[in-house]
Amino acid sequence: AQSVTQPDIHITVSEGASLELRCNYSYGATPYLFWYVQSPGQGLQLLLKYFSGDTLVQGIKGFEAEFKRSQSSFNLRKPSVHWSDAAEYFCAVGAGRLSFGNEKLTFGTGTRLTIIP
Amino acid sequence: EPEVTQTPSHQVTQMGQEVILRCVPISNHLYFYWYRQILGQKVEFLVSFYNNEISEKSEIFDDQFSVERPDGSNFTLKIRSTKLEDSAMYFCASSTGLVTSNEQFFGPGTRLTVL
Numbered sequence: 138a139q140s141v142t143q144p145d146i147h148i149t150v151s152e153g154a155s156l157e158l159r160c161n162y163s164y165g166a167t168p169y170l171f172w173y174v175q176s177p178g179q180g181l182q183l184l185l186k187y188f189s190g191d192t193l194v195q196g197i198k199g200f201e202a203e204f205k206r207s208q209s210s211f212n213l214r215k216p217s218v219h220w221s222d223a224a225e226y227f228c229a230v231g232a233g234r235l236s237f238g239n240e241k242l243t244f245g246t247g248t249r250l251t252i253i254p
Numbered sequence: 255e256p257e258v259t260q261t262p263s264h265q266v267t268q269m270g271q272e273v274i275l276r277c278v279p280i281s282n283h284l285y286f287y288w289y290r291q292i293l294g295q296k297v298e299f300l301v302s303f304y305n306n307e308i309s310e311k312s313e314i315f316d317d318q319f320s321v322e323r324p325d326g327s328n329f330t331l332k333i334r335s336t337k338l339e340d341s342a343m344y345f346c347a348s349s350t351g352l353v354t355s356n357e358q359f360f361g362p363g364t365r366l367t368v369l
Contacts, residue, residue, distance in 0.1 A: 171357065180345060180362040181297070227297060241287070241299040241310055242358060 139164040139230050143245035150218050151253050158213040158248050160202075160228030169231035170211040171242065172202055176224045184226075187211060198222070223252045256280045258361035260346050266367045267336055275331045275364045277346030286329045287347040287358060288321065290314070297345065303329065304351070336368045 140163045150156050162168055169188055173181040185196025192204040202213045211228060225247045231240040259278045267273050279286050288300040302309040303321055320332045329348075333340055343365050347358040 173360070181360040183357055183359070186357050229297075241302055241312075242289075242297075243299065244297040246296045 139168065139232060139243045141228050141230050141243055141245035143226075143228055143248050145248045146246070147249045147251065149251040149253060152220055153217050156213075156215045156218045156222070156250070158226050158228075158250070160211045160213065160245060161209050162211060162228070162230045163209065164230055164232065166232075167206075169240065170202075170204060171229040171231070172196065172200070172211075172213050173227045173229060173244075174198075174224045175227065175247075181227065184213070218250075218252055220252045220254070223250055225249050258346055258348055258359050260344075260361040260364050262364060263362065264365045264367070266369065269338055269368055270335050273333050273336055273366065275333075275344050275346075275366070277329045277331070277361055278327050279329055279346065279348030280359055281327070282350065283348035283359075284351045285309075285349045285358075286321075286323070287349075288331045289345045289347065289360075290342040291345065291363075292339075292342045300331075300344075333366075336366075338368050341366055341368045 142161045144159050171186045172184040174184050175181050184200050185194050185202055187194050187204045195201050200215050202211055204211050227247045228245045229242040231242050261276045265273055286303040289297050290300055291297045299312050301311040301315045301321055318334050322330050343363045345363045346361045349358045
């Protein structure tokens with residue numbers, strides 16, 4: 138069964154500093170990987186996704202993530218955070234079957250990001 | 255930009271009552287999902303739906319739950335007899351199913367409170 142681990146429950150970063158949120162997954166084949174962001178009381182917004190190809194993917198709001206198969210990781214990074222980045226971040230894995238789109242997503246427990254001035 | 259919508263945004267109900275949560279997926283999407291998030295916990299998959307039938311369901315999705323696509327636009331989740339532990343945020347999602355764009359778009363959620 139697929140699973141996702143986000144080892145950091147809460148991270149505090151100064152505005153303007155760099156950010157890295159960790160995500161490790163477990164899946165037997167090449168997975169589909171996603172990062173979603175959830176602001177308080179809001180739904181889930183997709184930041185970026187990895188399906189195949191280039192292991193460094195760019196997303197919205199200046200975020201990027203790197204897929205490292207050898208480490209089963211898909212860490213999210215941003216070079217300089219803004220106060221508006223404060224939110225909950227979820228890593229998710231979907232089974233990478235190529236012929237179907239109806240794959241459930243398995244989410245990590247999330248990392249809450251706090252930005253200090 | 256097209257988006258998934260959900261109604262109501264907040265539903266309060268008494269234990270044992272039936273509730274129906276409604277979702278309007280993005281119009282050209284073919285796959286539909288329900289997830290839930292108990293307060294402070296991770297998002298959990300409930301069920302996926304394609305071609306008018308359930309594709310996959312989790313162990314959470316027991317006989318008290320059902321899904322339906324009653325017309326060409328709505329996708330509903332019914333809980334027949336709510337329990338206190340059903341209190342959660344319920345998210346609907348949809349996707350095209352295309353390999354090249356297999357991402358799920360989430361609605362804003364319905365917060366269900368069972369008293």
